Amino acid sequence: MNMPSRLLAASLLASAALVGVASAETTLRLDETPIGELDPAKATDYADSILMFNVYDTLVIPKQGEAGYQPFLAESWTQDGNSFTFKLRPDVKFQSGNALTADDVVFSFDRMMAIKSGFSFLFDNVEKAEAVDASTVKFTTKFPYAPFVAALVRLPIVDKKLVMEHLGDGEGEMKDWGQGWLNLHTAGSGAYSVVSHDPQAETVMAKNPGYFLGVPAVAPDKVRLRYGLEAATVRTLISRGEHDISSQWLPPEVLKSLSKDGFKLLTESGTAQLYIKLNTAKPPFDDQECRLAIVNAFDYSTGIKMVAVTDTVSQGAPSTGAIPVGGMGADPDAPAFKQDLEAAKAHLAKCKYKPEDMNVELSWIGEVPLEERFALLLQANLNQIGVKSEIKKVPWTLFTEQVTKPENTPNVSQVFVDTMDGDTDTLLYSMYHSSAGGTWMSPEYLKDAEVDSLLDKGRASASEAERSEIYKALDKRLIALAPTIYAQNQRAVFAASDKVSVPALEDPAKAFRVAAFGFTFRLMEMHP
Amino acid sequence: MSPVVRLLIKRIATSFIVLVGVSMLIFTIARVIPGDPARIALGPNASTEAVEALRDKLHLNDAFVVQYGYFIADLARGDLGQSLYSNRPVTADIAAYLPATLELVFFAGTTMILIGVPLGMLAARYRDRPLDHAIRLFTMLGVSAPDFVWAVILMLVFAYFLPVFPIAGRISDSFAVPHVTGFLTIDSLISGDLAAFGNALWHLALPAFALSFAGIGQSARLTRANMVETYRKPFIEMALAFGFPQGRIARRFAFKPSMIPSLTVIGLDLASMLGNAFLVEQIFAWPGLSRYGVAVILRKDLNAIVGTVLIISAMFLIVNIVVDLLVALINPRIRLSQRSS
Numbered sequence: 001m002n003m004p005s006r007l008l009a010a011s012l013l014a015s016a017a018l019v020g021v022a023s024a025e026t027t028l029r030l031d032e033t034p035i036g037e038l039d040p041a042k043a044t045d046y047a048d049s050i051l052m053f054n055v056y057d058t059l060v061i062p063k064q065g066e067a068g069y070q071p072f073l074a075e076s077w078t079q080d081g082n083s084f085t086f087k088l089r090p091d092v093k094f095q096s097g098n099a100l101t102a103d104d105v106v107f108s109f110d111r112m113m114a115i116k117s118g119f120s121f122l123f124d125n126v127e128k129a130e131a132v133d134a135s136t137v138k139f140t141t142k143f144p145y146a147p148f149v150a151a152l153v154r155l156p157i158v159d160k161k162l163v164m165e166h167l168g169d170g171e172g173e174m175k176d177w178g179q180g181w182l183n184l185h186t187a188g189s190g191a192y193s194v195v196s197h198d199p200q201a202e203t204v205m206a207k208n209p210g211y212f213l214g215v216p217a218v219a220p221d222k223v224r225l226r227y228g229l230e231a232a233t234v235r236t237l238i239s240r241g242e243h244d245i246s247s248q249w250l251p252p253e254v255l256k257s258l259s260k261d262g263f264k265l266l267t268e269s270g271t272a273q274l275y276i277k278l279n280t281a282k283p284p285f286d287d288q289e290c291r292l293a294i295v296n297a298f299d300y301s302t303g304i305k306m307v308a309v310t311d312t313v314s315q316g317a318p319s320t321g322a323i324p325v326g327g328m329g330a331d332p333d334a335p336a337f338k339q340d341l342e343a344a345k346a347h348l349a350k351c352k353y354k355p356e357d358m359n360v361e362l363s364w365i366g367e368v369p370l371e372e373r374f375a376l377l378l379q380a381n382l383n384q385i386g387v388k389s390e391i392k393k394v395p396w397t398l399f400t401e402q403v404t405k406p407e408n409t410p411n412v413s414q415v416f417v418d419t420m421d422g423d424t425d426t427l428l429y430s431m432y433h434s435s436a437g438g439t440w441m442s443p444e445y446l447k448d449a450e451v452d453s454l455l456d457k458g459r460a461s462a463s464e465a466e467r468s469e470i471y472k473a474l475d476k477r478l479i480a481l482a483p484t485i486y487a488q489n490q491r492a493v494f495a496a497s498d499k500v501s502v503p504a505l506e507d508p509a510k511a512f513r514v515a516a517f518g519f520t521f522r523l524m525e526m527h528p
Numbered sequence: 529m530s531p532v533v534r535l536l537i538k539r540i541a542t543s544f545i546v547l548v549g550v551s552m553l554i555f556t557i558a559r560v561i562p563g564d565p566a567r568i569a570l571g572p573n574a575s576t577e578a579v580e581a582l583r584d585k586l587h588l589n590d591a592f593v594v595q596y597g598y599f600i601a602d603l604a605r606g607d608l609g610q611s612l613y614s615n616r617p618v619t620a621d622i623a624a625y626l627p628a629t630l631e632l633v634f635f636a637g638t639t640m641i642l643i644g645v646p647l648g649m650l651a652a653r654y655r656d657r658p659l660d661h662a663i664r665l666f667t668m669l670g671v672s673a674p675d676f677v678w679a680v681i682l683m684l685v686f687a688y689f690l691p692v693f694p695i696a697g698r699i700s701d702s703f704a705v706p707h708v709t710g711f712l713t714i715d716s717l718i719s720g721d722l723a724a725f726g727n728a729l730w731h732l733a734l735p736a737f738a739l740s741f742a743g744i745g746q747s748a749r750l751t752r753a754n755m756v757e758t759y760r761k762p763f764i765e766m767a768l769a770f771g772f773p774q775g776r777i778a779r780r781f782a783f784k785p786s787m788i789p790s791l792t793v794i795g796l797d798l799a800s801m802l803g804n805a806f807l808v809e810q811i812f813a814w815p816g817l818s819r820y821g822v823a824v825i826l827r828k829d830l831n832a833i834v835g836t837v838l839i840i841s842a843m844f845l846i847v848n849i850v851v852d853l854l855v856a857l858i859n860p861r862i863r864l865s866q867r868s869s
Contacts, residue, residue: 397563
């Protein structure tokens with residue numbers, strides 16, 4: 001072969017290789033617990049949230065690396081007393097090709113409130129939504145309600161025109177509000193569209209070429225979100241290079257072995273906490289001294305070691321109060337809780353109940369085996385101060401029934417709670433306001449006028465700085481009242497291959513303060 | 529009327545009564561499991577009013593007998609209700625997940641018969657010799673450990689240390705098999721895609737073998753015991769005396785009478801795989817009905833629980849009827865007893 005021919009052949013090969021690289025489709029494979037709920041008005045779980053944040057868009061999104069919210073589908077918003085007015089971006093189209101208008105926003109709100117499922121409770125204090133014009137929408141709350149903007153992170157906007165074409169059987173003008181259709185189809189404007197969906201097996205998604213912000217070329221072309229994989233299966237799939245990101249529900253031992261094999265660990269923190277809740281409505285924890293005794297007796301550092309994955313990564317981090325570290329009102333300089341047996345004994349001596357007469361029920365949720373370890377730890381700690389206790393495994397369904405009456409609620413319950421929309425009000429109002437008792441979030445049945453007053457002020461104030469101060473005061477009051485053991489900040493840990501970068505879960509400066517928002521696929525990078 | 533047809537009619541009639549009994553039993557049991565299905569469906573933060581509204585819609589506030597009446601009326605129209613777990617009609621869920629489980633059970637059952645029965649025959653033929661001891665040890669292992677243990681062991685050996693088999697799903701992503709029956713092996717053959725057929729079989733290998741392991745052990749042990757018993761019968765001694773070759777004696781004279789009791793047990797094993805497949809489906813991410821059944825029980829999804837249990841019971845009864853018919857066909861004494869009754 002002569003020189004020109006060789007050059008020609010070489011350039012052809014090089015071009016072919018380049019074309020091959022350029023056209024290689026990247027697929028991100030990850031898993032979560034079933035089911036994958038595709039209807040955004042019914043979404044509640046982590047998997048649902050991942051779908052919601054990628055297939056649909058919202059008026060605002062959480063700011064990256066800091067607290068607060070920024071406009072997204074909205075260009076801007078204004079607040080005037082009880083009303084919030086949003087100006088919509090003019091360039092957003094749904095995946096169907098329909099333009100996004102104020103009517104779609106109003107429809108999405110009305111639909112969520114009519115179905116009354118999922119995150120609709122976040123909008124219980126909203127009176128109405130109305131379209132001022134095609135690009136302006138106004139929400140009116142029942143009273144000045146600052147957490148409303150945060151709640152909008154959980155109001156995905158659906159394509160009204162498309163849904164109306166697919167109404168199923170039902171009563172009234174709106175029939176089933178398109179629930180039957182939206183179980184398996186989507187009507188969003190998100191960066192990813194659904195290619196196929198089986199709520200028990202997997203959802204396959206692909207880039208939306210018409211996305212209003214464009215989707216970076218390095219983001220995964222295709223995503224396979226699998227449901228209900230066993231830990232052993234995930235372990236094997238990742239090792240074989242057939243899976244990219246595990247769920248956060250892998251046992252620490254499996255995460256540790258994957259880390260040993262060279263896989264990286266991604267973390268999400270600042271959104272949730274383990275609350276060990278004390279029933280203040282019945283003995284012995286109707287006595288504040290008894291509560292302070294158990295709060296001081298709990299061994300916080302052992303609790304964190306119990307969920308350690310490696311020497312540097314743990315599924316728990318020290319807690320400083322009722323608000324997860326970094327949340328609005330959390331004091332960054334506050335000391336972390338520590339076990340203090342002397343203080344525990346001193347408080348116990350002041351308690352009106354004698355330790356020898358107590359038999360504390362320590363419950364744990366049957367579906368969360370990790371909680372059994374915390375129940376055993378607390379039992380050992382109570383033994384150290386001479387208090388007898390009894391561990392009870394309670395299925396979640398039974399627990400949610402038990403807590404509806406204070407007399408049936410166990411002395412001690414364990415619940416992992418996340419802020420859902422990143423606002424401290426969403427977390428604390430449902431736990432500690434005296435009107436909120438009787439749910440899975442409030443088995444404390446706390447009744448305290450000062451706490452109620454601070455919670456009411458916190459949601460009414462329009463000033464971020466003022467709200468922060470109010471929640472700091474609330475945090476101090478709650479620590480003094482001790483209705484709860486603030487056991488540890490929860491840190492979700494995921495094992496991942498080097499084929500993918502997830503900045504929001506790898507760099508705290510790029511993290512979002514809303515659970516699952518870090519799984520925004522368009523912000524990820526694939527390395528084929 | 530032929531005795532076999534009479535037997536068939538009798539079995540169908542009793543199966544119908546069993547199904548009615550199962551429906552009442554499971555309808556009751558599903559409602560006494562702790563927890564409010566409406567609360568679970570709507571999520572922990574749903575308002576009390578929303579939960580009450582859903583309870584009304586589901587007739588959960590009505591008397592038990594009234595609820596059962598609604599259920600039977602819907603069932604008569606072929607409507608098993610809506611699943612609160614998947615938000616789809618239960619019939620749609622069953623249609624989506626049942627073929628995967630049936631395909632898995634069919635291949636596990638075939639593996640069980642093709643390996644278990646010949647092993648039993650070999651063990652009987654070489655009774656008390658090293659081969660017999662080796663087979664008995666192997667079968668003992670099969671029956672002494674549950675399916676999911678074998679599933680994990682197979683996954684470790686053939687997917688982790690020696691990555692030769694796939695471990696999740698029914699077929700690789702690169703294949704798109706048109707949906708006809710829901711059985712990927714059949715659908716791939718219908719579409720003439722032999723590569724997809726091979727890929728589906730490749731995916732079936734580990735879960736089917738894991739699910740069949742206990743059955744292999746049981747059928748081999750049973751076949752061996754029955755054949756050993758048959759080998760003691762005078763007609764076998766007579767065949768030996770006539771000098772027939774061992775292979776011919778085993779196939780022609782000993783096998784058929786030995787299989788009559790084995791067939792019933794193999795049939796029961798096959799039927800029980802439908803329910804037992806749960807953990808194997810879970811480990812191999814197999815989108816089947818057993819996995820769905822357990823998920824709906826945990827979510828107290830009343831309609832789906834009743835629908836799934838009814839379908840699995842119906843499958844169990846169908847397998848039993850088929851086995852009874854096969855036994856009647858190969859055992860003249862049953863045919864005669866039907867005729868005389």
